[in-house]
Amino acid sequence: MDPREMTGAQALIKSLEMQRVEVMFGLPGGAILPVYDPIIDSSIRHILVRHEQGAGHMAQGYAQVTGRPGVAIVTSGPGATNIVTPLADAYMDSTPLVVITGQVATSSIGSDAFQESDTTGITMGITKHNWLVTDANDIPRVVAEAFHVATTGRPGPVLIDMPKDIAQASMEWYWPEPSDLDLPGYHPVTRGDPELVREAAEMMLAAERPVIYAGGGILKARASEGLRELSERTGIPVVTTLMARGCFPDSHPLCLGMPGMHGNYTAVTAMQRSDLLIALGSRFDDRVTGRVDAFAPEAKVIHVDIDPAEHHKVRRADVAIVGDCRLVIDELLMALDSLGLPHSDATRVGSGGTPSDAAPGAPAVPGSSAASFPRDRVDLWRAKLGEWQIRFPLVYAQTDAPGELKPQFVLETLRDATPDDTIVASGVGQHQMFASQWWKFDYPNTWINSGGLGTMGFAVPASIGAKVGRPDKMVWAVDGDGCFQMTAQELVTASSERIPVKIALLNNAYLGMVRQWQEMFYEERYSEVYLSPDLPDYVGWAESMGCIGIRVESPEEVGPAIDKANSIDDRPVVIDFRTDASEKVYPMVAAGASNDEIIVDPSLMRGDN
Amino acid sequence: MSAYGIDKRHHTLTVLVENKPGVLARVAGLFARRGYNIFSLAVAPSDDARFSRITIVVDVESAPLDQIVKQLDKLIPVVSITELAPSAARERELLLVTVEVSPETRGQVIQLVGVFEGKIIDVGHDRLTVMLAGSPTKVDDFEDLIRSYGIVELQRTGRVALPMLERSDDRSNLSAKVLGFANHTEKAG
Ligand SMILES: Cc1ncc(C[n+]2csc(CCOP(=O)(O)OP(=O)(O)O)c2C)c(N)n1
Numbered sequence: 038m039d040p041r042e043m044t045g046a047q048a049l050i051k052s053l054e055m056q057r058v059e060v061m062f063g064l065p066g067g068a069i070l071p072v073y074d075p076i077i078d079s080s081i082r083h084i085l086v087r088h089e090q091g092a093g094h095m096a097q098g099y100a101q102v103t104g105r106p107g108v109a110i111v112t113s114g115p116g117a118t119n120i121v122t123p124l125a126d127a128y129m130d131s132t133p134l135v136v137i138t139g140q141v142a143t144s145s146i147g148s149d150a151f152q153e154s155d156t157t158g159i160t161m162g163i164t165k166h167n168w169l170v171t172d173a174n175d176i177p178r179v180v181a182e183a184f185h186v187a188t189t190g191r192p193g194p195v196l197i198d199m200p201k202d203i204a205q206a207s208m209e210w211y212w213p214e215p216s217d218l219d220l221p222g223y224h225p226v227t228r229g230d231p232e233l234v235r236e237a238a239e240m241m242l243a244a245e246r247p248v249i250y251a252g253g254g255i256l257k258a259r260a261s262e263g264l265r266e267l268s269e270r271t272g273i274p275v276v277t278t279l280m281a282r283g284c285f286p287d288s289h290p291l292c293l294g295m296p297g298m299h300g301n302y303t304a305v306t307a308m309q310r311s312d313l314l315i316a317l318g319s320r321f322d323d324r325v326t327g328r329v330d331a332f333a334p335e336a337k338v339i340h341v342d343i344d345p346a347e348h349h350k351v352r353r354a355d356v357a358i359v360g361d362c363r364l365v366i367d368e369l370l371m372a373l374d375s376l377g378l379p380h381s382d383a384t385r386v387g388s389g390g391t392p393s394d395a396a397p398g399a400p401a402v403p404g405s406s407a408a409s410f411p412r413d414r415v416d417l418w419r420a421k422l423g424e425w426q427i428r429f430p431l432v433y434a435q436t437d438a439p440g441e442l443k444p445q446f447v448l449e450t451l452r453d454a455t456p457d458d459t460i461v462a463s464g465v466g467q468h469q470m471f472a473s474q475w476w477k478f479d480y481p482n483t484w485i486n487s488g489g490l491g492t493m494g495f496a497v498p499a500s501i502g503a504k505v506g507r508p509d510k511m512v513w514a515v516d517g518d519g520c521f522q523m524t525a526q527e528l529v530t531a532s533s534e535r536i537p538v539k540i541a542l543l544n545n546a547y548l549g550m551v552r553q554w555q556e557m558f559y560e561e562r563y564s565e566v567y568l569s570p571d572l573p574d575y576v577g578w579a580e581s582m583g584c585i586g587i588r589v590e591s592p593e594e595v596g597p598a599i600d601k602a603n604s605i606d607d608r609p610v611v612i613d614f615r616t617d618a619s620e621k622v623y624p625m626v627a628a629g630a631s632n633d634e635i636i637v638d639p640s641l642m643r644g645d646n
Numbered sequence: 647m648s649a650y651g652i653d654k655r656h657h658t659l660t661v662l663v664e665n666k667p668g669v670l671a672r673v674a675g676l677f678a679r680r681g682y683n684i685f686s687l688a689v690a691p692s693d694d695a696r697f698s699r700i701t702i703v704v705d706v707e708s709a710p711l712d713q714i715v716k717q718l719d720k721l722i723p724v725v726s727i728t729e730l731a732p733s734a735a736r737e738r739e740l741l742l743v744t745v746e747v748s749p750e751t752r753g754q755v756i757q758l759v760g761v762f763e764g765k766i767i768d769v770g771h772d773r774l775t776v777m778l779a780g781s782p783t784k785v786d787d788f789e790d791l792i793r794s795y796g797i798v799e800l801q802r803t804g805r806v807a808l809p810m811l812e813r814s815d816d817r818s819n820l821s822a823k824v825l826g827f828a829n830h831t832e833k834a835g
């Protein structure tokens with residue numbers, strides 16, 4: 038037999054191997070059965086999940102920490118619909134995923150056959166592109182196209198729908214050359230227009246209150262180093278959005294932290310008062326801008342994004358540059374060179390200092406010939422920011438009172454007890470905001486969360502995928518009790534596959550974020566938000582899933598429990614932290630309000646700090 | 647008020663797409679989920695068998711034209727987009743109408759069709775079927791006038807358009823604007 042002759046299923050698995058896929062997450066069923074057979078003989082590790090949503094989020098976690106596309110494989114009908122949420126999530130957060138779904142045989146499509154669903158139709162609006170394969174000979178080309186589309190330009194999820202008869206049909210193996218890809222309408226622009234780049238560089242030097250508004254695109258483009266150089270050389274401070282935490286070190290004196298609805302006062306207000314926003318791979322999400330017509334009213338906008346459709350979508354940009362953040366930042370740095378900006382003097386921004394102590398009395402740039410560069414003007418701005426940082430820090434007060442274990446205290450203790458490059462995956466809710474606020478992210482791709490879609494249940498499977506992608510790193514999930522109940526079954530996957538993730542469950546017995554809104558905006562009328570602290574019994578549940586379960590009720594138990602968890606490396610650990618339900622996330626900008634109406638922690642207004 | 651008259655709200659997009667199954671659904675789905683209004687839509691094969699041409703008249707009050715075009719361009723099977731402002735387009739539309747006629751009105755209808763340079767393509771005892779191709783305004787006007795005779799059935803195709811040609815005395819900016827981002831295109835890689 039001709040060794041090149043094989044089934045569509047074999048060609049599919051071989052194509053994935055050609056793409057150097059090392060792991061895929063999935064669960065079999067009727068329509069995808071033929072594809073599961075060659076998996077037995079493949080070099081690709083398959084991780085059997087307990088629910089297809091888990092497969093999708095694991096692939097996301099894997100993709101976010103490795104920068105490589107995550108691969109998931111599921112059957113038709115319910116398998117496909119179960120993975121719709123991760124697709125939508127990955128689409129919102131521009132995560133590269135390749136999802137393979139089984140489909141009923143081509144002759145049955147459209148007949149309401151058993152486990153038939155219009156998968157390409159359902160996922161059309163939540164994938165970057167999808168393919169229904171109708172000829173086994175197309176398989177290698179379609180797989181190559183799928184990986185190309187998922188990983189280039191603005192990354193995103195793609196889906197390949199594979200009818201059963203196509204997987205069973207025979208084909209003659211080939212592997213396409215890049216020129217064989219049939220994508221006449223797909224040509225992402227990666228380099229910035231030099232004239233616009235120069236204009237942007239001039240604006241950066243002329244600004245008095247500039248802010249770099251760094252988004253997830255920095256991480257996607259692996260532009261962290263360039264961003265750091267840009268910020269240090271210009272002295273321009275950086276806010277890192279929820280999707281960009283870690284792309285610029287939190288410990289850096291020019292880092293202002295997270296802006297947005299639960300961003301810190303300085304980050305939010307810096308943007309509000311700014312005269313120049315340099316948006317790099319960020320998209321003016323409503324959670325960042327608050328009321329759009331009141332957002333950063335005095336700011337000119339430079340907007341760099343690889344997706345031209347993001348330009349002027351929410352906020353008109355004065356200079357809109359289409360391109361990859363890493364390449365455009367390099368171009369900006371060169372343009373700044375040619376405008377005479379001196380190279381950075383490490384003393385000004387050396388680590389350890391804070392903007393406030395670096396700013397007011399800081400010396401002028403030594404030997405600077407760049408008269409055009411207003412270092413001292415930016416220094417004034419940074420002095421202002423330093424004042425705000427001192428006046429409006431993030432605060433909480435841990436007491437000794439029983440039942441008042443503060444989630445922030447747990448997170449600070451966890452942060453200090455884990456390596457600096459620990460990967461943190463989070464669910465959605467108060468715990469997510471606390472984690473983003475209180476963790477110190479000093480490394481790119483160490484923070485994994487569901488930003489755009491806000492998918493409860495993301496943390497457990499995403500942390501598993503992250504640990505699979507980076508087994509060398511410690512991986513913690515910070516989860517809420519509500520979220521945990523949505524996808525906890527994947528800890529069975531983690532136990533049986535020996536993937537030692539650790540879960541910090543901030544168990545406040547409530548759908549806490551919703552409770553907070555009901556408290557603040559619905560006159561404390563709590564509607565359907567109470568969950569119970571001990572139903573389920575989280576420790577018992579964790580142990581039944583093959584994990585170590587630990588319960589923590591008081592502050593002095595926090596440290597030892599974390600130390601114990603950190604010492605376990607052969608199975609997952611769940612710590613059930615019984616936290617104070619009354620704790621609210623501050624600061625807060627109410628939905629639809631202007632960022633000027635930021636509500637800080639009441640204790641700051643009373644002046645008890 | 648004419649439904650189709652030249653106005654600033656309606657821009658014509660000529661979208662070259664890959665000739666593959668489901669492409670029209672992708673285009674229509676994009677308009678639906680982003681809340682863009684389609685005013686009319688016509689699909690036809692192009693001179694290259696690999697591609698089809700979709701002519702879409704969009705309502706630029708439902709969303710900024712720039713957004714509509716860029717979101718469309720993100721669809722992988724969309725190869726290029728040509729945008730024609732109302733003043734820069736030669737637009738045509740085809741109308742077929744079956745109209746009631748009596749011995750008294752038959753002559754009037756035939757005369758009206760003659761004035762509008764239409765064509766009678768079918769004749770019954772008390773009905774005529776008329777074909778008329780022309781600018782959307784002309785087709786509107788004809789439709790208005792024929793209505794009083796009693797329309798049995800009427801169909802319009804939706805517009806197709808090509809850019810107005812430059813004339814020696816007018817080399818201004820009437821030509822079409824191509825928004826395929828192809829001018830500074832580069833393969834990622
Ligand atoms: C799948 C899903 N359903 C509903 C919501 C709305 N929602 C946002 S946060 C939240 C509460 C989350 O509760 P929990 O996991 O306990 O976290 P907490 O806010 O208490 O920290 C809810 C219901 C959501 N984001 N995702």
Ligand SMILES: [Mg+2]
Pocket residue numbers: 517518519543544545546547548549
């Ligand atoms: Mg909770």
